[in-house]
Amino acid sequence: MKSRNLVLMAVFILIAGMTLGAQTSQKPIEIGFWSLFTGGDGAFFDAMVKEFNASQNEIVMKTDTVKFDNYYTKLTAALAAKNAPDVVVMHQDRLSNFVPNGVLLPLDDYIKKAGIDMSTFEQGPVSNCRFDGKLYAIPMDVHPLIMYYNTDLFAKAGIPKAPVSLAELIADAQAIQEKTGAIGIAADNTTATYKAYTLTRMFMSMLKEQGYSTLNANNTKANFNNDAGAKAYQALSDMVNKYKVTPKQLDYDSSVADFKLGKAGIHFNGVWVTGSFEQQAGLNFAAVKFPALFGTNASWSGSHTFAVPVQKTFDEKKVMAVMTFINWMTNHGYLWAKAGHVPTRKTAIDTPEFKSLPHRAGYADAVKYTFASPDTPKWPQCYDAISDSLEESVALNRDAKTALSNMEQVINAILAR
Amino acid sequence: MMKRTIGAAALVFLFALWLLPLFWLIITSLKAEQDVMTDHLALFSVAPSFVNYAKAFGGTDILKWFKNSVIVASFTTLFTLFLNSTMAYVLSRIKFRGRNSLLLFILAGMMVPFEVIIIQLYLEFNALGILNTLAAVILPRLALPIGVFILTQFFKGIPEALEEAAYMDGASRFLIFRAIILPLGKSALFVVAILSFVNAWNDFLWPLVSISDSAKYTITVGIANFQGTHGTEYALIMAGAVIASIPLIVMYFIFKKNIVKGIAMTGIKG
Amino acid sequence: MQHRNRYVARDIALFSASYLIVYFAFLVFPVIYGIYLSFFDWNILSTKKFIGFKNFVEAFGDPKFLASFAHTCQFVLLSTPTIIIIGFLLALIAVRPTKSGKVAETVFFLPYILSTTVVGTLWAWLFQKNFGLFNQILAQFGLKPIGWLTDPRYAMASIVGATIWWTAGFNMILFSAAIKQIPDEIYDSARMDGAGRFATLTKITIPLLKDTTLLVVILQLIASFKVFGQAYVMTGGGPYATTEVLVQYVYKTGFSYFRLGYASAMSILLFMVILIISGFQFILGKESK
Numbered sequence: 001m002k003s004r005n006l007v008l009m010a011v012f013i014l015i016a017g018m019t020l021g022a023q024t025s026q027k028p029i030e031i032g033f034w035s036l037f038t039g040g041d042g043a044f045f046d047a048m049v050k051e052f053n054a055s056q057n058e059i060v061m062k063t064d065t066v067k068f069d070n071y072y073t074k075l076t077a078a079l080a081a082k083n084a085p086d087v088v089v090m091h092q093d094r095l096s097n098f099v100p101n102g103v104l105l106p107l108d109d110y111i112k113k114a115g116i117d118m119s120t121f122e123q124g125p126v127s128n129c130r131f132d133g134k135l136y137a138i139p140m141d142v143h144p145l146i147m148y149y150n151t152d153l154f155a156k157a158g159i160p161k162a163p164v165s166l167a168e169l170i171a172d173a174q175a176i177q178e179k180t181g182a183i184g185i186a187a188d189n190t191t192a193t194y195k196a197y198t199l200t201r202m203f204m205s206m207l208k209e210q211g212y213s214t215l216n217a218n219n220t221k222a223n224f225n226n227d228a229g230a231k232a233y234q235a236l237s238d239m240v241n242k243y244k245v246t247p248k249q250l251d252y253d254s255s256v257a258d259f260k261l262g263k264a265g266i267h268f269n270g271v272w273v274t275g276s277f278e279q280q281a282g283l284n285f286a287a288v289k290f291p292a293l294f295g296t297n298a299s300w301s302g303s304h305t306f307a308v309p310v311q312k313t314f315d316e317k318k319v320m321a322v323m324t325f326i327n328w329m330t331n332h333g334y335l336w337a338k339a340g341h342v343p344t345r346k347t348a349i350d351t352p353e354f355k356s357l358p359h360r361a362g363y364a365d366a367v368k369y370t371f372a373s374p375d376t377p378k379w380p381q382c383y384d385a386i387s388d389s390l391e392e393s394v395a396l397n398r399d400a401k402t403a404l405s406n407m408e409q410v411i412n413a414i415l416a417r
Numbered sequence: 418m419m420k421r422t423i424g425a426a427a428l429v430f431l432f433a434l435w436l437l438p439l440f441w442l443i444i445t446s447l448k449a450e451q452d453v454m455t456d457h458l459a460l461f462s463v464a465p466s467f468v469n470y471a472k473a474f475g476g477t478d479i480l481k482w483f484k485n486s487v488i489v490a491s492f493t494t495l496f497t498l499f500l501n502s503t504m505a506y507v508l509s510r511i512k513f514r515g516r517n518s519l520l521l522f523i524l525a526g527m528m529v530p531f532e533v534i535i536i537q538l539y540l541e542f543n544a545l546g547i548l549n550t551l552a553a554v555i556l557p558r559l560a561l562p563i564g565v566f567i568l569t570q571f572f573k574g575i576p577e578a579l580e581e582a583a584y585m586d587g588a589s590r591f592l593i594f595r596a597i598i599l600p601l602g603k604s605a606l607f608v609v610a611i612l613s614f615v616n617a618w619n620d621f622l623w624p625l626v627s628i629s630d631s632a633k634y635t636i637t638v639g640i641a642n643f644q645g646t647h648g649t650e651y652a653l654i655m656a657g658a659v660i661a662s663i664p665l666i667v668m669y670f671i672f673k674k675n676i677v678k679g680i681a682m683t684g685i686k687g
Numbered sequence: 688m689q690h691r692n693r694y695v696a697r698d699i700a701l702f703s704a705s706y707l708i709v710y711f712a713f714l715v716f717p718v719i720y721g722i723y724l725s726f727f728d729w730n731i732l733s734t735k736k737f738i739g740f741k742n743f744v745e746a747f748g749d750p751k752f753l754a755s756f757a758h759t760c761q762f763v764l765l766s767t768p769t770i771i772i773i774g775f776l777l778a779l780i781a782v783r784p785t786k787s788g789k790v791a792e793t794v795f796f797l798p799y800i801l802s803t804t805v806v807g808t809l810w811a812w813l814f815q816k817n818f819g820l821f822n823q824i825l826a827q828f829g830l831k832p833i834g835w836l837t838d839p840r841y842a843m844a845s846i847v848g849a850t851i852w853w854t855a856g857f858n859m860i861l862f863s864a865a866i867k868q869i870p871d872e873i874y875d876s877a878r879m880d881g882a883g884r885f886a887t888l889t890k891i892t893i894p895l896l897k898d899t900t901l902l903v904v905i906l907q908l909i910a911s912f913k914v915f916g917q918a919y920v921m922t923g924g925g926p927y928a929t930t931e932v933l934v935q936y937v938y939k940t941g942f943s944y945f946r947l948g949y950a951s952a953m954s955i956l957l958f959m960v961i962l963i964i965s966g967f968q969f970i971l972g973k974e975s976k
Contacts, residue, residue: 068646431780442809619803
């Protein structure tokens with residue numbers, strides 16, 4: 001009795017094994033993926049992944065989302081244990097924390113094999129993903145700092161066009177306050193739910209407009225305690241303290257809400273709020289690249305890239321599937337553009353879908369003027385330190401000399417370590 | 418008489434004040450997102466809208482997360498009760514040298530902020546090969562020092578005579594533990610159960626780091642993703658908070674009497 | 688009795704084994720591993736570099752370490768006495784044999800079961816400068832909005848306020864349990880001696896609660912030194928890092944700045960501070976007996 005059951009079981013297992021074996025060769029390959037997009041961004045991104053999955057039968061992307069705040073904690077732990085998924089989203093300015101440790105795969109060979117034409121990408125963002133000549137990530141978008149303005153308030157205040165210089169910016173802001181009662185410039189300068197990075201982004205942009213990068217060439221010293229830095233800082237401080245066109249203690253959520261509710265004329269922020277502003281009934285606005293306050297154009301920008309973690313056992317099939325995924329996502333960048341971001345792939349911009357999106361075309365050319373953050377592993381700490389320092393100095397109305405030398409001291413200490 | 422009414426009114430006011438944040442939590446969760454950031458005081462929404470709850474239940478894995486939280490919290494509580502009560506028994510009913518030092522050593526565990534051992538735990542669990550499992554979420558929470566403290570204090574108060582009599586009758590220590598000590602300690606066990614359940618349910622950082630499959634997330638981790646990358650949707654977040662907190666609040670009201678009785682009978686005699 | 692003494696060692700081992708295994712494996716080991724790491728320079732992703740006490744030396748000269756530690760101490764000083772005293776006052780209400788006593792118990796303890804994130808997010812929303820409830824109420828009275836979380840004068844106090852709402856109920860329960868244990872006879876004889884309410888409170892109730900108070904103080908100190916979650920959610924450490932507490936700095940150092948050795952060293956310093964201060968309190972408390 002017992003032996004008969006055993007034989008039956010063995011036969012069953014054998015058949016099951018054979019059928020399963022036969023089926024696995026037709027089963028789609030499953031790719032694990034971590035995304036840091038939540039909220040509005042998340043909705044658009046997840047929709048794209050869904051469409052990718054639906055568009056073909058060979059690859060199934062399995063997305064796990066982690067809130068941005070904790071994303072890198074989790075990713076780092078996973079990378080340390082070689083437990084990370086097959087492909088991850090990574091900010092370009094974080095790459096220098098991961099690449100030198102050998103936890104990301106260099107992609108050049110696989111790009112070639114997959115036939116992805118890198119010349120269809122905007123070269124600036126791509127070269128920012130190169131380390132020692134090798135490409136470690138493929139940029140999907142750039143999200144620069146831009147300027148939004150309320151067209152209704154501008155009309156009411158009699159301002160014919162967007163400001164293109166610092167003097168015009170201040171004059172316009174004052175006109176808005178006097179003639180409409182709305183806030184002149186809504187740009188956050190205080191940390192609450194979100195850190196007040198806008199100040200830093202504006203500072204870095206204004207510095208670059210004058211030809212200076214935030215840190216020196218080999219990232220060993222601060223590069224802003226000079227005339228250019230003084231002018232940039234003064235502009236920021238004056239907006240709040242001298243001309244009073246920006247309220248004090250303005251945090252990110254309030255700044256966005258003020259513009260959204262039509263209570264502010266001008267708003268400085270990244271492109272990512274475009275989608276949210278569009279959905280606001282009654283808000284008529286325009287979006288343009290960050291103005292050339294000091295003569296030339298330059299805007300801080302972040303960039304979301306796709307990177308491939310090194311696994312315990314290398315599986316080329318999976319890597320190639322990832323390439324297919326990245327190729328598709330970047331080609332369909334116009335879908336991502338709905339979230340406000342600017343696709344890095346020129347072929348995605350050159351589509352009727354992208355061109356028909358309002359506003360984005362207006363700042364698509366901002367891509368040409370973006371610059372990468374310094375590629376040192378100490379950048380996250382410097383970024384935070386600059387942010388705290390600018391926030392403090394503007395709040396306490398410090399003079400440029402003190403503000404900059406304080407900031408320089410902190411940054412140099414971090415870099416010297 | 419006057420004094421009594423003023424006093425009563427003051428109390429009611431105090432209660433209302435204390436409950437106001439929870440009231441506001443619920444109100445906000447019932448508003449449409451665009452009605453949240455408005456500049457007029459809308460204490461009551463014109464028409465309560467369940468859109469955020471619909472979004473939470475329809476667009477996310479919230480039911481799966483809920484299930485995971487129930488599993489994790491229940492098993493954590495069960496095992497914690499066992500571990501803590503056996504340990505407390507040793508510390509309270511058996512005299513041996515170093516007993517007080519052992520208790521203090523265990524209590525010292527309360528002083529460690531969890532955030533500072535996350536990476537060590539992660540690497541440890543990775544080496545054990547049990548990452549991305551609910552077991553990984555449960556294990557670090559089992560040794561609840563405050564639970565050991567509460568139970569030890571309580572058990573100390575049980576008269577020796579009861580155990581003596583049982584031994585005279587030939588009972589084994591385990592039988593005494595199970596049949597005498599535990600039943601007498603019911604109230605204190607209740608307190609530890611509640612603390613353990615609440616801790617496990619509200620745990621955030623460790624489940625976040627140790628679980629990679631978002632289908633296995635606990636509810637606190639899942640609703641954290643309601644916070645947008647570039648903007649705060651307060652109504653949605655409040656709805657998530659309400660969903661995540663309701664089970665605890667319900668449990669609280671059910672077991673309220675036992676909790677208070679339990680802490681009272683812990684007899685913090687020092 | 689024979690039976691019992693013969694197997695004492697075995698019983699101790701059997702009964703404590705399961706707890707101690709878990710305790711050592713998942714609490715003691717990570718802490719010891721952390722102590723080990725504090726002597727290294729490690730960015731989590733590549734090899735460790737032994738540097739001896741350099742991390743500790745760096746901490747004492749690091750203005751951010753000192754500042755964030757100062758902020759933690761500020762929180763401890765503001766929160767510990769207030770949460771304890773308020774817990775006690777709430778207990779006085781909760782012990783009343785009337786219906787309001789029972790309601791008080793329920794209402795004041797309820798917030799304690801909410802998670803850190805829920806409390807932090809809720810109070811961040813209540814305190815929100817332009818649209819939060821508190822400022823909207825102020826606006827109804829024609830007052831200007833207060834930057835509860837964005838003004839450095841108020842941010843830390845606001846965090847303490849939220850924490851009071853969240854955790855005072857726990858202290859209330861401990862105190863009310865202890866108060867209920869004071870035999871009625873003591874109060875009766877005090878009343879017969881003509882003692883008024885206030886005198887009874889200060890000369891009888893409070894002294895009799897010494898043990899409970901000691902416990903509450905120690906637990907509150909430990910909890911306050913470990914503060915992080917709700918502060919981080921409410922202010923992100925702002926405005927300009929004035930509410931950045933030590934655990935936040937440790938967390939950022941480890942996970943944003945990739946310096947786990949340094950982060951571990953700072954955690955050890957914090958742990959030692961907590962240990963020493965709780966130890967002090969404990970000894971002081973025991974002495975005054």
